Amino acid sequence: MRHLLMTLSLMIALLSTAQEHKAATAKTTFHRETSVSTSIKADPAIIWALLTNASDYVRWNSTITSMEGEIAPGGRIRLRSTLDAKRTFKLKVKEFQPASRLAWGDGKGLRTFTLIPHDNGTVTFTMTERIGGLMFPMYAKYIPSFDASFDAFAADLKKESEAIADHDQP
Amino acid sequence: MALSEHDLTAEFERTRGALRSYILRITANRQDAEDITQETWMRAHRSLANFKGESSVKTWLFAIAQNIARDHLRALKRWPENVGDICKEAAMSDPDFFREAMTIHKTSPQARFEIREHIAFCFTCVSRSLPLEQQLALMLKEVYEFTVKEIAEIMQNTEAMVKYWLHTGRSRMIDVFDRRCALINKEGACHQCTELNGIFNPKQNAQEEAVKIQMVRDAAKQDKEHLFDLRMVVMKELDPFTSPAADLQLHHLEFDRQVMEGRPEQV
Numbered sequence: 001m002r003h004l005l006m007t008l009s010l011m012i013a014l015l016s017t018a019q020e021h022k023a024a025t026a027k028t029t030f031h032r033e034t035s036v037s038t039s040i041k042a043d044p045a046i047i048w049a050l051l052t053n054a055s056d057y058v059r060w061n062s063t064i065t066s067m068e069g070e071i072a073p074g075g076r077i078r079l080r081s082t083l084d085a086k087r088t089f090k091l092k093v094k095e096f097q098p099a100s101r102l103a104w105g106d107g108k109g110l111r112t113f114t115l116i117p118h119d120n121g122t123v124t125f126t127m128t129e130r131i132g133g134l135m136f137p138m139y140a141k142y143i144p145s146f147d148a149s150f151d152a153f154a155a156d157l158k159k160e161s162e163a164i165a166d167h168d169q170p
Numbered sequence: 171m172a173l174s175e176h177d178l179t180a181e182f183e184r185t186r187g188a189l190r191s192y193i194l195r196i197t198a199n200r201q202d203a204e205d206i207t208q209e210t211w212m213r214a215h216r217s218l219a220n221f222k223g224e225s226s227v228k229t230w231l232f233a234i235a236q237n238i239a240r241d242h243l244r245a246l247k248r249w250p251e252n253v254g255d256i257c258k259e260a261a262m263s264d265p266d267f268f269r270e271a272m273t274i275h276k277t278s279p280q281a282r283f284e285i286r287e288h289i290a291f292c293f294t295c296v297s298r299s300l301p302l303e304q305q306l307a308l309m310l311k312e313v314y315e316f317t318v319k320e321i322a323e324i325m326q327n328t329e330a331m332v333k334y335w336l337h338t339g340r341s342r343m344i345d346v347f348d349r350r351c352a353l354i355n356k357e358g359a360c361h362q363c364t365e366l367n368g369i370f371n372p373k374q375n376a377q378e379e380a381v382k383i384q385m386v387r388d389a390a391k392q393d394k395e396h397l398f399d400l401r402m403v404v405m406k407e408l409d410p411f412t413s414p415a416a417d418l419q420l421h422h423l424e425f426d427r428q429v430m431e432g433r434p435e436q437v
Contacts, residue, residue: 043330055301056338059345167318167333 023150031132032140036150040123040158042165044099044115047123050160051102051113060160063149072096077104083149108133125157173221181227182211188228189235191409192314195294196306197239198427200420203411210235225323229316233324236306249298249430251346254362257295257426267425268369271418275370278417283370286383287415288363289353290408293401295426296346297339304339307332312340312402344398353380354389354397370418 023036040047050060052071057064065085069077073096079089094110095103103112109131116124129146186207194203213234214221221230250256261267275281297305303325310316310324318336322329352358364376371379380386385400410416410423 043328045328045330046334049331049334053301053338056342059338059341164333164337165330167337 023147023154025145025147028132030134030136031130032136032143033128033130034146034150035126035128036154037124037126038154038158040125040161041121042123042161044117044123046164047115047125047157047161048099048102050157050164052096061153061156063153063156071102071104081149083144083146125154127153173218173223173227175215175218178214178218178221178227182214182231185228185231187409187412188314189231191411192232192309193235193239194410194423195297195309195313197243198294198298198423200424202239202242206235206238209238213238225320229320229323232310232314232316233326236324240302240306243302246431248301249295251296251299251350252359253295253299253426253430254292254350254360257429258362260429261425271370271421274417274421280412280414280416281418282414283367283418284415285353285363285367285376285379286404287408287413287419288366289383289385289401289404290410291419291422292351292360292363293343293405294410294423296350297343298430299346300339300342301335303327303331304335304342307335308339308343311336313405315406340398344394347398347401348394353383353386 023034025032025034027033050056054067054069054071054077057067063082064079065082066080067077069075071077071093073093075093075096077091077093079091080087081089089106091104091106093102093104095101095112099115101112101114103110105111109129111127111129114124114126116126118124127150129150131143189210190203190207193206194200197203197206210231214231217234221227225233275283297308300308306325307321310321311318316324318329318332321332321336325332348355348358350358350360352361353363364380367374367376367379383400383404385397385404388397388400391397410419413419
């Protein structure tokens with residue numbers, strides 16, 4: 001009985017860990033929304049610095065192949081990602097609340113990043129992208145799934161943030 | 171804890187060399203290094219009563235110096251990582267550069283050319299390709315051996331941000347030198363140190379000279395972090411004002427600064 005309970009506990013723990021990183025997509029006729037969330041053990045300032053330093057993205061983020069511009073209030077960025085290697089996304093920074101909320105997008109989509117700090121020293125990072133509009137049904141089938149890319153983004157951010165926070169030098 | 175004028179003077183004299191070399195390495199400007207060091211002394215003296223002993227006197231002095239230097243540095247463009255290529259091309263088309271360098275080499279007692287001196291010079295230039303805060307934090311930690319807490323005090327920011335700057339700056343420098351430096355990567359594009367050794371020390375075998383340096387000997391191990399640490403050992407061992415190659419390297423640095431920034435500016 002005890003062994004069974006321990007096995008069940010382990011399975012629940014593994015499932016909850018897996019779900020924490022897993023991206024999910026919800027679709028309607030005119031919109032598609034992908035979201036991923038993960039818990040990061042690092043100061044929000046470190047996570048925010050990684051999210052807002054455009055020239056550093058390629059170093060730590062395996063989903064971004066190039067990024068130029070300034071991630072600042074009203075700033076503009078040019079981004080290439082592994083989702084579509086040939087396309088350059090020209091985006092505008094639409095929200096910028098330091099260490100809390102960031103959003104960039106264009107006429108078709110909006111990507112939002114939120115950081116929620118907790119008393120135990122962890123931060124819940126959530127990234128959501130909502131794309132769509134009246135014409136969405138016409139081009140929806142040409143847009144690849146974001147799920148794997150979102151999982152990789154969140155995992156990369158967690159790994160890099162925690163590596164910096166664990167900086168073992170005095 | 172109050173600080174007496176006598177104690178401040180004594181500590182400043184102990185710190186002056188490191189302070190001056192730090193300012194030189196972040197500004198690449200000999201005159202600025204002298205001026206800011208002097209200005210630091212005057213400001214510390216004026217604000218002696220404000221020293222509360224919450225940090226060491228050395229940390230306090232570096233914080234004052236950095237405050238003076240930072241506004242000036244913020245107004246300047248950052249240098250590209252291939253600064254060496256750009257300045258080499260400029261030097262090749264400027265007959266005065268080698269004429270002056272040769273005169274210094276022949277007449278000054280502090281103008282030997284050594285590959286390890288050029289390694290330190292090279293890091294000073296290439297580190298200016300980092301965002302300013304990353305360059306300052308990296309130099310304070312890796313060369314001047316301040317703690318993260320002390321760097322946060324000097325830079326008036328949080329320890330979390332200092333950790334971010336250190337991690338990012340170090341990663342970037344490791345990547346740049348791994349791609350560019352032929353001393354540690356046979357495919358590296360930059361051979362400038364061994365080329366210059368051939369010009370200033372034509373009787374020497376540059377490769378034999380290079381392998382006297384631990385970083386070059388350990389290059390085959392391909393541990394990039396370790397090689398970066400050894401590069402920092404070279405930096406720590408040399409004072410750019412008092413080393414046996416100081417006059418030659420300072421001439422070279424001033425040339426590079428003028429190529430990258432134009433005419434000399436006063437702080």
